[in-house]
Structure formats: C-alpha cells, structure tokens
Amino acid sequence: MGPLGGITILDLTTVLMGPYATQILADMGANVVKVESPEGDIIRHIGPGRSPGMGGMFLNANRGKRSIVINMKKPEGREALLRLARQSNAIVYNVRPQAMARLGLEYETFAAINPKIVYVGVFGYGQSGPYAARPAYDDLIQGASTIPSLVAAAGDGTPRYVPITMADRVVGLMAVNAILGGLMHQLRTGIGQRIDVPMFESMTDFVLVDHLGGLTYDPPLDQGGYARLLSKYRRPxxxxxxxxxxxxxxxxxxxxxxxxxxxxxxxxxxxxxxxxxxxxxxxxxxxxxxxxxxxxxxxxxxxxxxxxxxxxxxMHTLETIMDDPHLNAVGFFKTIDHPVEGRIRQMQVPSNWSITQPQAGGPAPTLGEHGREILREGGFSAEEIEGLGQRGAVVFTGPQ
Structure with missing residues (x-):
C-alpha cells in the first residue's frame, strides 16, 4: 500500500512540474487519478515513443496513475469532476488560478462540497503581486530567479539556462511537501485548505540560499554570490x-x-x-x-x-550512466513490460524505508484508459457513465 495508501489525489496537472509531484505521491501509494482533456497532456507527444501519445518523457512522469478524460468545458464534465472530488483528499492543478475560476473550479467550489479537500495550485507567481496572472514556464522562471546570470558569471559571460527543467522539478518537490503538509493538517483536524505553490518565489528561495550572501545583511556586506560556486574553474x-x-x-x-x-x-x-x-x-x-x-x-x-x-x-554521459556499477547494484534501473509500449526502462524510487517502502507504480496510462473504472468507483451508475460518454463530457478509450 505504501505510506499514502488510502489517499486519493485528483491530478489536473500537465507537462512536468505537477505530474512529477503527483508521480511521487503515486509511488508512495496514493490513488492518483489523472484528469486529462480530450487532447491529453501535451507532454504525451514530446520525445521519441513507440506509439502516439506515449512519449518517453510522459512515461517518466506519470507512472502509477490512472487516466480519465473529462471535458471540463461541458457542464456535465464539470459536475462529474466535482462528484469525484467529494471522495478525494486533495486536488492538484498547475494552470493559472484565473483559468480555474473561469471554469468554476476555484477553491470555494470544492470546499463547499468537500470541506476536507486540500486544494493545491502549482503555478507561476504569488497571487498578491503584479505578476499574478502571467504565464510561466521553466525557462522564464530560471531567468527570473537569476540562474542564467549566475551561469554567465561562472562561465564565459553568456547567460544560459540549465539544460534540465530545473524549476519544474524543484517546485514539483516543493509541491509534494506542501501537499503532504496539507494532508497532515487534514488528518489532524478534518479541515481542508487552499495552498498556492508559486514557481517564482519558490525558485528564488531555492537559489538565494546559496547566493544571497552579504545581501542577507542590511546594509549589505557585498553584492551576493557564493564565490566557490561562481568560479569559472569549478567544473569537471x-x-x-x-x-x-x-x-x-x-x-x-x-x-x-x-x-x-x-x-x-x-x-x-x-x-x-x-x-x-x-x-x-x-x-x-x-x-x-x-x-x-x-x-x-x-x-x-x-x-x-x-x-x-x-x-x-x-563524469557520466546519458549512455554511460546506464552501466554505473552502483546504480546497477541497488537496482535503480528496472526493465518492465508496458502493456502498450513493450519493454521500457523505469527508474526506481530512490529512498529506502524500513516498513512502508514506496515503489514505482504501474505503467503510465494511455489517454482515458481508466475512465469507466474511475467513475464506477466514484458511485456513478452504468447508465450515468454511458450518458456522460454519449454527451462527450467524458471520453472513453479502449475496452473497459
């Protein structure tokens, strides 16, 4: 079951930041229901894959989840989501709050039907500042939180982004912390709450722990920056x-x-x-x-x-790391049979627990793979399920 067995998460997130966070929760045993639009998560189409909508990046951020396709633009779709939320512990989204409000899916709507719900938004900017409604992507947040300027200072003077989706991953981890904190409060009090995890503020905190330096003091003792990390000779x-x-x-x-x-x-x-x-x-x-x-x-x-x-x-490359003797000894990489994609390589949970060991969950789902199953568990009758399908509020794929 894992440490989060019995916890249900409605996952409305897409791309990398939110899905990475909810995959960690799935590894811990949470029942993560991935709610997708009819077009599906855009990251399904990034990178090489053996079949449409099942790219490698999607497989590596969505294992252990079940997928249902709900058309939130249809009133029946929105009502189906709210009905599922009555039995959920948390809902996680990563679009701008303004978009959730336009769909009538703001915190107050969910709290009215489930006062215990932990409603977590992972998006660009805190909602009390002038950037509140702006879109945000990893590159933008890296730049705003000083990372390219630090790379320039440590290199040849050319600002560059770190070649991983660092902001998405770091803020995704911070979102996991926030979700778990919200669930702990829910367990103690029976009360839910809204939690915002803004990328800009989160990454600024992450970076400046190293680099605020003398700017910590008022008046400043220097211009900030950790000299060892900024040395142009700090490299392999x-x-x-x-x-x-x-x-x-x-x-x-x-x-x-x-x-x-x-x-x-x-x-x-x-x-x-x-x-x-x-x-x-x-x-x-x-x-x-x-x-x-x-x-x-x-x-x-x-x-x-x-x-x-x-x-x-x-200094590993993407090829040589696959043969690292330590990773092989601890079983970090495991080859599994995916029901659609065939043999795939999967990374294991990197932490070790003495009792409730998290485990890499089942394979990443095909689009809408578990729709009927999820609705049945949510208390929908066979007639209601077929009606939702006929009206296009929920899109079903494959035999279920």
Missing part, C-alpha cells in the same frame, strides 16, 4: 584521457590530496591554510589544481583519490 577536471569529478573541500582532504601526489609543500602556502583562505583564492586554486589533474589518466586519478578518501565520481 580534465585528465590526460578524459574528465573526472572531484571535490577537495575540507582541511583533511586538501592535506591528503597534496600528500598523495607527493607535493606536501603546497600546504605551507597561506592560501591553503584554512577554508576561509581557500575561499578567498578559490579561482586561482581551482585553476592550479586543474593543471595538476592533466598529468594522469582518469583511472589513475580514481585509484589515487579513492585510496586518499577524497570525494570523486565519474
């Missing part, structure tokens, strides 16, 4: 035959490093005296250490650094 070290990822951080590690390479005289230099001194000279230190790493092969460095107990990891 080039070896004589490739690259390697190393972090020599504390006094013990620096001592072990220079002793292991037979150059303990470096430790006599004032810039290596302590953490504060190294931080002050971080650019020149990283640059000089980079020159040292070119002198040996990647394999030689891994052997030396592991013996010296200095943190080291390979």
């Amino acid at each position: 070290y080039m070896t004589s035959d490739g690259y390697i990822c190393v972090l020599i951080y504390n006094d013990k590690q620096w001592r072990s490093f220079f002793e292991s390479i037979g150059q303990p005289e470096y430790l006599l230099q004032p810039r290596f005296a302590n953490h504060a001194a190294r931080h002050k000279h971080i650019d020149e230190i990283y640059e000089e250490v980079g020159r040292i790493f070119i002198s040996r092969t990647t394999s030689e460095w891994r052997d030396l650094l592991e013996r010296a107990d200095i943190p080291v990891m390979p």
Whole structure:
C-alpha cells in the first residue's frame, strides 16, 4: 500500500512540474487519478515513443496513475469532476488560478462540497503581486530567479539556462511537501485548505540560499554570490584521457590530496591554510589544481583519490550512466513490460524505508484508459457513465 495508501489525489496537472509531484505521491501509494482533456497532456507527444501519445518523457512522469478524460468545458464534465472530488483528499492543478475560476473550479467550489479537500495550485507567481496572472514556464522562471546570470558569471559571460527543467522539478518537490503538509493538517483536524505553490518565489528561495550572501545583511556586506560556486574553474577536471569529478573541500582532504601526489609543500602556502583562505583564492586554486589533474589518466586519478578518501565520481554521459556499477547494484534501473509500449526502462524510487517502502507504480496510462473504472468507483451508475460518454463530457478509450 505504501505510506499514502488510502489517499486519493485528483491530478489536473500537465507537462512536468505537477505530474512529477503527483508521480511521487503515486509511488508512495496514493490513488492518483489523472484528469486529462480530450487532447491529453501535451507532454504525451514530446520525445521519441513507440506509439502516439506515449512519449518517453510522459512515461517518466506519470507512472502509477490512472487516466480519465473529462471535458471540463461541458457542464456535465464539470459536475462529474466535482462528484469525484467529494471522495478525494486533495486536488492538484498547475494552470493559472484565473483559468480555474473561469471554469468554476476555484477553491470555494470544492470546499463547499468537500470541506476536507486540500486544494493545491502549482503555478507561476504569488497571487498578491503584479505578476499574478502571467504565464510561466521553466525557462522564464530560471531567468527570473537569476540562474542564467549566475551561469554567465561562472562561465564565459553568456547567460544560459540549465539544460534540465530545473524549476519544474524543484517546485514539483516543493509541491509534494506542501501537499503532504496539507494532508497532515487534514488528518489532524478534518479541515481542508487552499495552498498556492508559486514557481517564482519558490525558485528564488531555492537559489538565494546559496547566493544571497552579504545581501542577507542590511546594509549589505557585498553584492551576493557564493564565490566557490561562481568560479569559472569549478567544473569537471580534465585528465590526460578524459574528465573526472572531484571535490577537495575540507582541511583533511586538501592535506591528503597534496600528500598523495607527493607535493606536501603546497600546504605551507597561506592560501591553503584554512577554508576561509581557500575561499578567498578559490579561482586561482581551482585553476592550479586543474593543471595538476592533466598529468594522469582518469583511472589513475580514481585509484589515487579513492585510496586518499577524497570525494570523486565519474563524469557520466546519458549512455554511460546506464552501466554505473552502483546504480546497477541497488537496482535503480528496472526493465518492465508496458502493456502498450513493450519493454521500457523505469527508474526506481530512490529512498529506502524500513516498513512502508514506496515503489514505482504501474505503467503510465494511455489517454482515458481508466475512465469507466474511475467513475464506477466514484458511485456513478452504468447508465450515468454511458450518458456522460454519449454527451462527450467524458471520453472513453479502449475496452473497459
């Protein structure tokens, strides 16, 4: 069952941020009902796939869920959703609140029929500021929360986005925290609430924990920014035959490093005296250490650094990470049979629990795959279900 067994989540989210959050809840055992429009979640069509609407990115953000297609623009569709909400613990959406209001799906509507409902919105901006009604995407939020400017400062001066949907994933994790907090309050009091998780504010908090620095103080002590993270030499070290990822951080590690390479005289230099001194000279230190790493092969460095107990990891590519011996030993990747897509690779839940171990749920659903099943569980009669289908309020696919 998992730790969230018995909890029902109505998932109105699309793309990545919301689906990533609700997939984590599904892994924990929640009954996640993915409510899709007749067109389906747009991410179904991103990336390679063996059949239409089942792209790899969709498979990796929607496992363990059941799908129902409800046309919310039809009054009967909206009423069907509200009826399902009566038996749900939480509803999660990631369109702008103004769009939910236009559909008559604001918090007050759900609270009137289910006072226990935890109503969670994951969208661009807090609703008390001037950006409230603006659309938001990962690239926009990365830019607004200073990430490209930090990349520019640490590199060649060109601002770039991080090549993962970082804002979507980070805010998705924050949404999981918010949902679980709301459910805990619901369990203690029997009362629901509205929870907003805005991307801009969430990512600004995430970034500035590292980089607010001297701007923490009034008046400021500096212009902000964590010098070690912003060093243009903070990158995988080039070896004589490739690259390697190393972090020599504390006094013990620096001592072990220079002793292991037979150059303990470096430790006599004032810039290596302590953490504060190294931080002050971080650019020149990283640059000089980079020159040292070119002198040996990647394999030689891994052997030396592991013996010296200095943190080291390979610089994987998307191909080589599939063969990582640690990930293989812990069973991180698992090949399963998807009923539509055939053999697919699936990542496992990365945390370990002594009793209620979460598990990667069943395969990601085809569009509307579980419509009739979900409605039957919601108390709809066979006649009502067929009527919804005939009026186009709910779209059914495949035999059910």
